Amino acid sequence: xxxxxxxxxxxxxxxxxxxxxxxxxxxxxxxxxxxxxxxxxxxxxxxxxxxxxxxxxxxxxxxxxxxxxxxxxxxxxxxxxxxxxxxxxxxxxxxxxxxxxxxxxxxxxxxxxxxxxxxxxxxxxxxxxxxxxxxxxxxxxxxxxxxxxxxxxxxxxxxxxxxxxxxxxxxxxxxxxxxxxxxxxxxxxxxxxxxxxxxxxxxxxxxxxxxxxxxxxxxxxxxxxxxxxxxxxxxxxxxxxxxxxxxxxxxxx
Amino acid sequence: xxxxxxxxxxxxxxxxxxxxxxxxxxxxxxxxxxxxxxxxxxxxxxxxxxxxxxxxxxxxxxxxxxxxxxxxxxxxxxxxxxxxxxxxxxxxxxxxxxxxxxxxxxxxxxxxxxxxxxxxxxxxxxxxxxxxxxxxxxxxxxxxxxxxxxxxxxxxxxxxxxxxxxxxxxxxxxxxxxxxxxxxxxxxxxxxxxxxxxxxxxxxxxxxxxxxxxxxxxxxxxxxxxxxxxxxxxxxxxxxxxxxxxxxxxxxx
Numbered sequence: 297x298x299x300x301x302x303x304x305x306x307x308x309x310x311x312x313x314x315x316x317x318x319x320x321x322x323x324x325x326x327x328x329x330x331x332x333x334x335x336x337x338x339x340x341x342x343x344x345x346x347x348x349x350x351x352x353x354x355x356x357x358x359x360x361x362x363x364x365x366x367x368x369x370x371x372x373x374x375x376x377x378x379x380x381x382x383x384x385x386x387x388x389x390x391x392x393x394x395x396x397x398x399x400x401x402x403x404x405x406x407x408x409x410x411x412x413x414x415x416x417x418x419x420x421x422x423x424x425x426x427x428x429x430x431x432x433x434x435x436x437x438x439x440x441x442x443x444x445x446x447x448x449x450x451x452x453x454x455x456x457x458x459x460x461x462x463x464x465x466x467x468x469x470x471x472x473x474x475x476x477x478x479x480x481x482x483x484x485x486x487x488x489x490x491x492x493x494x495x496x497x498x499x500x501x502x503x504x505x506x507x508x509x510x511x512x513x514x515x516x517x518x519x520x521x522x523x524x525x526x527x528x529x530x531x532x533x534x535x536x537x538x539x540x541x542x543x544x545x546x547x548x549x
Numbered sequence: 550x551x552x553x554x555x556x557x558x559x560x561x562x563x564x565x566x567x568x569x570x571x572x573x574x575x576x577x578x579x580x581x582x583x584x585x586x587x588x589x590x591x592x593x594x595x596x597x598x599x600x601x602x603x604x605x606x607x608x609x610x611x612x613x614x615x616x617x618x619x620x621x622x623x624x625x626x627x628x629x630x631x632x633x634x635x636x637x638x639x640x641x642x643x644x645x646x647x648x649x650x651x652x653x654x655x656x657x658x659x660x661x662x663x664x665x666x667x668x669x670x671x672x673x674x675x676x677x678x679x680x681x682x683x684x685x686x687x688x689x690x691x692x693x694x695x696x697x698x699x700x701x702x703x704x705x706x707x708x709x710x711x712x713x714x715x716x717x718x719x720x721x722x723x724x725x726x727x728x729x730x731x732x733x734x735x736x737x738x739x740x741x742x743x744x745x746x747x748x749x750x751x752x753x754x755x756x757x758x759x760x761x762x763x764x765x766x767x768x769x770x771x772x773x774x775x776x777x778x779x780x781x782x783x784x785x786x787x788x789x790x791x792x793x794x795x796x797x798x799x800x801x802x
Contacts, residue, residue, distance in 0.1 A: 309761060309764060310561070406801060463793065463801075465751070466751050466752060466753025467752055468757055470717075480718070480719050498718070498720060499764070500718065507760040510757055511761075541718050549715050
């Protein structure tokens with residue numbers, strides 16, 4: 297089955313930041329810029345490598361940016377702006393990316409995006425963008441962005457973003473798009489060290505890789521990508537959707 | 550402030566599995582066995598190294614095991630056993646580790662442990678334990694276990710366990726105890742690439758490291774530890790408790 301890897305275990309991982317990526321403009325040839333950055337960082341891409349790429353540079357290359365000064369807030373956005381203290385134009389952009397408002401308190405708005413991701417501000421982000429007037433949106437189809445880069449670069453791709461989570465403080469980088477990388481490592485049914493079948497160990501490998509990549513990518517330095525070497529897998533995923541759990545099946549909520 | 554690291558960014562990470570750890574018996578000198586395993590795996594511990602250690606071997610060394618055949622289920626455990634189909638003796642052990650039952654459906658019981666961790670079966674685990682009659686409990690004070698190992702081995706320690714999470718399928722290794730490793734990397738207030746202060750980027754470094762370590766430790770192979778090299782930090786954490794978010798402050802629920 298294409299979603300899960302049955303290999304893994306005694307691998308060792310190496311994760312390097314990729315520097316030398318210039319400011320990304322809409323329409324940029326991202327694969328070419330990444331290839332050059334990887335080369336200038338001293339590496340050559342190998343087929344079993346995985347490149348983690350922040351959504352930010354993909355969004356910029358794909359022109360997923362909105363100029364707030366050109367946004368007309370709807371009455372709903374204006375009302376939310378009044379109660380939350382958020383810029384109503386920013387709220388308008390967030391609502392456009394939102395399938396469902398999960399929670400609002402003060403300035404914090406937790407949304408389910410049209411993709412099904414649950415995150416603050418529906419992934420709309422003001423940081424690292426020119427002038428403060430421009431915000432980025434998540435890529436429209438991060439799996440498609442990942443597949444294109446995987447084809448062009450000849451390695452696995454994980455598109456990452458930095459999300460909060462329930463129960464625990466602090467953010468983690470997670471996968472929001474994937475190509476040629478399995479979502480899971482499935483140990484279920486394999487015998488444990490005593491010969492009993494393991495019952496519930498299905499590791500979310502793609503998110504673990506994203507989290508680790510997030511550690512080396514930093515947030516302020518210009519390292520919007522990380523090269524991961526040493527992760528072994530049998531087969532690859534078909535898209536990030538299969539990691540999203542339907543709310544009615546979620547025993548953690 | 551001791552909880553957060555202000556350094557990081559352009560580090561590169563290497564993560565190796567530690568083999569050659571024998572079956573752990575109660576009272577075992579875990580530090581000595583880990584030191585030997587690290588050496589037999591070809592490494593020498595350096596002060597800035599971090600060793601991720603699964604709770605399982607710590608629990609075994611600390612004798613945190615219960616023989617189900619010696620457990621008398623309470624009426625409450627018997628009732629839960631009847632409705633859930635779970636072994637009532639196992640339920641009894643789980644209830645003893647539980648501060649609050651979060652959810653039950655079928656055989657799945659999500660609990661808040663006395664430590665404040667939210668996980669299936671309150672961390673009580675049947676796998677990789679002799680005979681199927683014995684279950685392990687989480688260490689009583691995983692921070693204390695971590696501090697002791699950190700003193701003995703002279704490196705950072707993260708005690709890990711494998712938890713499910715809301716919204717997303719698949720499990721991730723997370724930190725349940727920590728010594729000499731910061732919980733967070735705090736980018737808040739630092740300028741982004743455009744000079745605007747980042748507002749909400751406080752990475753849960755200790756969980757990202759745990760997740761990455763989980764990828765190389767496997768679940769069935771005898772690699773209950775992983776050595777992490779390359780993570781740079783200024784100062785270290787004082788305990789895992791500060792990463793746990795109070796339910797009334799949790800906008801993700």
